[in-house]
Amino acid sequence: MENSALQILTMAKVIQTAVAPVFLITGIAATLGVLSNRLARIVDRARLLDKRIKRLQDEAEMQELQREMRALLKRSRFIHVAFSASVLSALLVCSVVMMLFISHLHTMDLGITIASCFIAAMALLIAAFFALLGEIFLATRSMRRGMIFADFTQD
Structure with missing residues (x-):
């Protein structure tokens, strides 16, 4: 009886350890929602x-619109990178949770593997946030160049 009680307590500890990464997955999901909305607006x-x-028939206006289209393409590339890095990060965090349980159930030492996956997940999440920041910089640069508010700046 003591052995089964100990196993239950140990499993409870594993579940507690797995809860933090699950909250991280929720945060990544929220980030994916933001990225999806930004991509939808770009599209x-x-x-x-x-x-x-x-x-269009006017060549000057066509060139201006094509310039804006190129800016949108650059922005979409940043969003694509951010989206890909976020999804990969979430997959690695899911792997961490899975490995926590596998290491407990099969009494395997996966500590280095789990730590490596978690570090990689964080690095990918950092890369995703940098890509999102890059996209935001491009968007605000487009505004400053007058692509979006050109009609409002002329009085």
Whole structure:
């Protein structure tokens, strides 16, 4: 009886240890929501510009819209990197949780593997946030160049 009680207590400790990474997965999911919304706005704007470019006759205006389209493409690349790094980070965190239970159930020493996966997950999450920051810098640079608020700056 003592052995089974000890196993239950040990499993409870493993579950407690696994809870923190699960909260991290929730945070990554929220980040993925933000990235999805930003990507959707970029895609919507690109579709609108594409329709306008196809109807345009004025070469100067077409060049301006194509310049904005290139800026949107750069922004979408940053979002793509951020999205990919976030998903990979979440997968590694899921692997950490899984390995915690495997190491307990099979009494295997996976400490170095678990730590390595967690470190890699954090590095990917950092890369995702840097990519998001890069996309935000591109978006604000586009605004400063007058692509978005050009009509409001002329009085």
